[in-house]
Amino acid sequence: MRDAHDAGPVAAAGTDGWVALLLPLTLMGAAALVALYLLVRMLLPLPTRGERDRGRTAVRGWGGRATPRALRGDDTPPDELDTRARGLLIRLDDAVLRRLDEVVFAGAADGQRATVEARAEADATLRLRHRLDDPSIERNDAERRRLLREIIDRCSRALARLEAEPGPAAGTEPPPGVTPGALARARGRADELATRLKAADAALRTLAERYAPEAVAPVRGNPVTGRERLTEARRLLAEAGRDEERATEALRAAEVAMGRAEALADGVARRATELARAEAALAEAMRATEADVADAPALPTLRTPVERARRALDAVRAGQGRRDPFGGLRTLARAGTSLAGALAPDQPPMRGDRRARTLLDNALLTAGGELAAARDYVATHRGEVGSPARTRLAEAGHQLDRALGVAPHDTDAALPHAWRADALARRARVLAARDAGAAT
Template sequence: MATDDAVRTSQEDVGFAAAQFGETAAQPFTEAVDYAKGELTAAFRLRQQLDDAFPVDDETRRQMLDEILSRCTQADRRLDAESESFDRLRAMEANAPQVLEQAEAKATALPGRIAGAEAALAPLSAAYAGSAVEPVAGHPAEARDRLEFARSSLDQARAAIGTDHGRAAVFVRAAEGALGQATTLADSVTRRAEELRAADAGLRAALTGTDADLAEARGLLGAPAPPGASAPGHGDLRGRIARAEAVVADVRAELAGGRYDPIAGLRRVEEADAGLDEALAGAREQEVGERRARELLDQALLAARSEVAAAHDVITTHRGAIGSQARTRLAEAERRLQQAGAAAPADAFAALAHARDADRLAREAQRLARQDVGGFVGVSNGGRRGGPGMGGMGGAVLGGIILGELFGNGRGARGGIGSLGGRRGLGSGGFGGAGPGSFGGGRTRGRMGGGGRF
């Protein structure tokens, strides 16, 4: 988890540097992040294999755990090796006034973006089922919480300008992280609205396609197989027809009933239609079968991309609470989605299998992430559920903007922070003994301490 956080924070910092100095100047750090991401992806893939109970012998398991540790170590070392050069590039102490102005401009523009997200959320909640909106339902409120923390940090930075540029730089970096997360949270609502509209249109087209496949399948029940073709057994075909008919009827009833989940509906129709396609494959001409496979692939990719994006957003903006299982599922989902894209031009059937796996893993990542966040909020509030609060400070820790050492006791059993009672320096607006995470690996990521020095 620490390496994953280091990579995510470093990627954010490289984005800030590229915006400030250009892509060419940021290229060495982009390459370092890409290398670290590659090592981390390989480590997560091994972790997924262990979670899937493969392999079973202890020696191989030990070797895989050793490789996971080695890859995480290599990722950390590569980022650590570039941290000093990165600090020289940004020179935030020297450039604090200019960077502060840029951050303040972003903070000024952000309320309108959040208001747009809130305006988009209301009609979504009215039109679609709760399950369709759930991934982003709380994001506008969380975006405002991150913005509150950013404004507080910017006020502290402004107060320090002229007397302690190092301290100002620490607060500006924290504000940058909060503003970035607030933007992600607000934009996720707009993206979800677009995904739901696309899924809605795709669902209606999918129902039409399934109707055609059902008609074709029913025709096969009483027709002899074409020469050289292998017709499916009638019992198996009848079962697939019955399942597809039931799904189509249920989904159409949901559409007629008002609020529904088009992404979930599209997934159900695609899976039922795929069962029909499998039964019809032997009786169809190859060209027809491939065309239908590509149509099903388009539907599966729409759902998979939506779920992977939702999982990525929730883990990135709540990484202070997220445990290893959710991160592992997301990494594997992203890998499977890439495989689907790579396989699609030559093999729609293989791509379809990868897309379904990506969809399933991303939904599992979201479930595990929500569980982790729930545990974090419960522990952080003495067992009481509630929002981050604390003038945005709780959200900053939840988002991994402020390192967890701030609260002394480390993560709780379910990924939460052990205690909020020991927060130091919050009354004066400081970060206590910790500061914002910055570009680097495990050794250097926390170098921006609360005292204002790198």
């Protein structure tokens, strides 16, 4: 009993000793943790209230100098970017057209290569603008800004290259003044051009008597505009004869003006040839479509394409007399293609291939004629034509090139491109005529 009683104070004393030892150690550890926490607080910023609400800490931003304005996002108003892009597109296209006129005048191969490259760049940028304006593609503000900026940059670079590239006549200019022989040759060219424009006028009257107004519309104003260019050329030739200091410049400008007038006269002759070809193609297309309608079996699946083909034939026949062969080809194209495709599985492959090739040839003929006429119009009235007509013209050329590229090995794939080129070229000419204040 005594031993047990005596052991109590000894055990209590041991326990009190351990408590006395652990207490300061615990306090020292707590102090170290507090010090570490305070150190971390000093080195790292606390999360904001919004970040705490989200339950996470956002990535820290740069706390140094502000980003230079040139490297920040473009804050130019979209309307201002749009206006600049349109203006630069017109400037670039006009510069290329002027250079093309100079190349024709000078006949320089080196200048021609450089101009072809500039034409390709201008067309690519015009097509980019056409895609930007496509209402079927939705673009947000950032994407639209990016594309407008790209158009502006590409136009600026192309214009700078054109300005840095010497013109095709650079280094070949004679001293101020022109020789009497050069002036006499230019005046002789003007006299010959006057005769050609009279012939174009007569040819246009013949076309108007034979074909519908819409068939002649693409070249209707060519003789009148050609005479205006000829009048300008004669004025410049007179200036070259009396102003020795500006004689070379005036002679070159006169030659360019006469080149434009010659292209307009040639455009009437080209249209006459195209209409004759289209008339023959239309007669063949009618025979082929009539044969397809006659050969079509009385099956429910063929009822719709056959009925469309019949309606198309009726519409073309109703235009007998002063009709539009190109319009007739367009009318038969869709219906004829649909019926030919429906009949193809039950016909010999050779016949189907021949029919598809004929349809494509007709579409290429139509698109090529419309594109050539639209290009002549825009080139002649470039001082008045805005960007919408030019963008469609560039896209029309691209679509026709695609059709021609695909045609040798896939007529079915080429046909939609040819149709698209035709529609775009026609729309481009209508818009260009509207810009120039002419009736369409």
